[in-house]
Amino acid sequence: MPTPEKKSRKKPHQPALLGPVRPRVKVLLPLPLDGAYDYGVPEGMAVPGPGSFVEVPFAGRELRGVVWDGAPDPTLSEGRLKNILGTLIVPPMTDSLRRFIDWVAAYTMAPPGAVLRMAMSVPSALEPPGQQAGWRLSPAGEAARAGGGGYRLTEGRRSVLDIMLPGEIRAGADITEEAGVSAAVLRGMVDQRLVEPALLPRRTAFPSPDPEHPGPELRPEQEEAAASLRNLVGERRFGVTLLAGVTGSGKTEVYLDAVAECLRQKRQALVLLPEIALSAQWLERFQERFGCEPALWHSELGGRRRRNTWRAVAEGEAKVLVGARSALFLPFPDLGLIIVDEEHETAFKQEEGVIYHARDMAVVRARFSQAGCVLVSATPSLETLNNAEGGRYTALSLPRRHGGAGLPEITVLDLKRVPPERGRFISPPLVEAVNETLARGEQAMLFLNRRGYAPLTLCRTCGHRMRCPNCTAWLVEHRAQRRLQCHHCGHTEPTPPSCPECGAENSLTAIGPGVERVQEEAALLFPEARRLVMASDTIPGPAAAAEAARQVAEREVDLIIGTQIVAKGWHFPGLTLVGVVDADLGLAGGDLRAAERTVQLLHQVAGRAGRAEHPGRVLLQSWIPDHPVMQALISGDLDTFMAEEAAARRPGGWPPFGRLAAVIVSSEDERAADRVARDLGLSAPGGEGVQVLGPAPAPLSLLRGRHRRRLLLKARRDVAVQPLLWDWLSRVEVPSAVRVQVDVDPVSFL
Structure with a gap:
């Protein structure tokens, strides 16, 4: 097995290497690993540059990863170095995306490989796109079409020749439908060598939005805001703008004007929406503005569509993409604009796996891409308002509703x-x-x-409350489906006819x-x-x-x-x-x-x-x-x-005037969770401007069968919390049955 850089130091007494040394590169794999691994480049293979997608052996498997930045370890012995198996024909990952992945990993304290996995979320997209088989006229067919060759042609074959142009490749179904013949006629022409097989050219699945397509006429204050955003995009520089405005003021029309400018600059645009799967009206407005729909990215997409979209983004074919928070990690080669609509929405916070806030990470991705970033809301978050008031963001306002x-x-x-x-x-x-x-x-x-019919169901006889067996939560009645459901872990069970505690018939009643x-x-x-x-x-x-x-x-x-x-x-x-x-x-x-x-x-x-x-x-x-x-x-x-x-928040140093980081300890064994939480509490960092609250049971002290304890690190705004957290967590031994999760800048406190 290859060895990570930080664990691959040669012992001082190891003899010097003899013979030719293979070129070597660092490869980051989409696994929750601490860093990149060194691999050799076999003789005859060009050394892949940073960002190249490669296939490598790892722990008895063949995995795909990305050639990463940084120098390989020169002291790692040749005998321990495994070879790259091959490179993949896919546009390389850009320098800006690799830097973004490293930054997100460092900020969220997640393994870089876990962040890379989000950028490689569609493994099948790394395969070259397949092409469909079609048909074209052979040289004999072209001659027959021109009346030469002495062929005796049936009426059906003549019809086929009439509709096919020399050099044109068409699908068999299209040929037979337009010529009005059966598939047998086409097969006969193949046997007669009048047509020959050929690969159909790839069709563009993502039409290019037209920036000059007639859009709505903007009011003076809308035009002023739109001009500011167009200038930001036109200057091809990083900058963040807050676009605030009352509901119905036409914020969407304004930022779509910035998208149009991005298209004129031949760059790509990303629009993040909190509920992309529910944005039918937004898509209609986009189509009215640009003459076609944008590319989409959300959890409802099927596998083939996800593969095609990922590849189209990487190849620059998808000019505008509208997506949920995970779209931030797509491989845009030239990202010129990021819009975060409804920037205040908590749906932009990813609470599991790599824990990050898409609004904040959008600003970082824009900075690495030298792109404009526009945060849009009728009710901006206090964090964004504070950045605008501090001059870090430009602020634009639309105070009136559209149309009077x-x-x-x-x-x-x-x-x-x-x-x-x-x-x-x-x-x-x-x-x-x-x-x-x-x-x-x-x-x-x-x-x-x-959601549901009632948030709580209890027994009128004994007072028993229907509770989730996996969580510290009441089961919600969904009467139409005759079931009780936990909205935290998804546990469902039929609504019982009698109380499971005292057995009283028809005693369960909905509360609230x-x-x-x-x-x-x-x-x-x-x-x-x-x-x-x-x-x-x-x-x-x-x-x-x-x-x-x-x-x-x-x-x-x-x-x-x-x-x-x-x-x-x-x-x-x-x-x-x-x-x-x-x-x-x-x-x-x-x-x-x-x-x-x-x-x-x-x-x-x-x-x-x-x-x-x-x-x-x-x-x-x-x-x-x-x-x-x-x-x-x-x-x-x-x-x-x-x-x-x-x-109210400023005197206590609460966000956005201070830093928070939550440490969540969880285990199926309650005593194990308590022990680790106690040890973390005893070894908590201190000092000026730093305070640790807890440990204490989380509000949801049982979630999906795991007992949860929370500690909260509170620090001044100028304190870098990540080094504190790394040092703190390194002092406590955590058994394998216990999970310790870090949430920098928490949004939820459940």
Whole structure:
């Protein structure tokens, strides 16, 4: 087995090497390994340069990796050095992507090979693309087509010759269909040597978007913002711009103008969306602007499409790609622009495997690529606002809605004063508002950010609560499927007819509302309304999202009942009322970003109302109407709210004014997890500007069958936390049954 560089030092007494020494290179493999391995280049093979994709032997297998930067270890003996097996015919990985992979690995404290694996996520794309067999006229066929050669031709064969041009290669099915003949006629011409086999040329699967395709006319403030972004792209330099603007202000049209400039520069553009599988309307807007659809990258793509897309990106054929966070690791040869739409969304944080935040890593990838980066949001994150206020990012603002539409009027319904009827969750004022809206022929939405029918099921007899066997979480009832489900690990079980604790029949009852329960209540309150539930359970992918958008746009739906997926990017001109069933939902718990996230989500949801000529109205049901979040939404003064949030965090050095890193210890053996967490707590680093909190059980102290303990390192902004963490973790022996995971800049504290 080849040996990593850091473990391959020759002993001082080893004799000098004799004879010719093979050229050698470092190869990084897509495995969770600490670094690159040295390999020899066999005689007769050109030495592959950095970025070349190669095949090598490793631990009894043949693996593919990338020739990496840095000098091989000259002291490694020839006898221990294995040879590269071959190079692959694929564009080499660019220097900028290799540097990005190294940077991400160092920042997130992940093995470089694990990061490389994300960039090599489609192994089949490293194979040369296959070509289909077709047919062309042979020299004899060309002569026969011109009337020479003395061939006696049937009417069918003459038809084939008439439609085939000399030198043209066509598929057999195309030939027979256009000539109106059977496949037997074509086979006969093959036997007569009038046509001969040939490989069809590769077809371009990704048409090039046209930057000069007529786009919408921009308002003066939109044009000013677009000009700034065009200049950034045109200068072919790194820079970060925050494009902020109220919902419906036309931010998408502005940044698509920057994409057009990127295309004029003959460079590639990447657009990151938090829910790419649900972005049917966004894709329609792109097609209207550029005359074709962009390349797509998300989890719903089939294997062949992923392979073709990866290869098209690497070869520069895919000019614009729209994708989820993992698209950051695709092999763009000349990336000129990265757009992060809805930059505040927590969906950009990868919580498993290599833990990273795509928004922050997009800035880094743009820097290595000398590309522009645009962060877009109606409710920017406090981190991004802080960077803009500090001058690190340029800030652009669109304060008005497109087309003269006004912002919706927002009212808080105090549930202490106007509670719902017993056993219900929609208050009388909201019921009345929905009825009035539907009576005018307009559309309404009821929003509740909770999937399923009810978040908790308990026994009325003994009080037993239905809990996930693998997690510290209650099972959520999905009544339509007659099942209980854990939304953390995916465990499902049928809803039992009796209590599993005391055996009481028909004693289980649903506690609290989920979106399915709101749908059930809406069916009773608004029986004539045509209803549509929009949740991840009912809108699983792009096709379902496109169909839902069509139904709403064509007014086949009167009342939308949705979870958080309705908050992002939808444009429903007929929607004038949004009712939030539980506006307080995100404020529970001790998450330091709870208020920020709640105001962002509710502002986004409110922005779905009144986007056309009819004014919008938003009703927020709340038990705490005086909460700063509710007051900020009513006043529309989100800037003051975010300033107050910043002022509350600054004295304690909480992000973005300080650094955090979470250390999560987990094991199937609870005592083993406790021991390692205790040892980490005892050896925790200290010093000025550094503090370690914990260990303590995580809020989800049992997740997927593993017991979890958390420690939180808190440091001043100017402290580099990675060296501290490396030193800290090296002091504690961790048994193989225990996993220690590091999350630099955590977003979730579960």
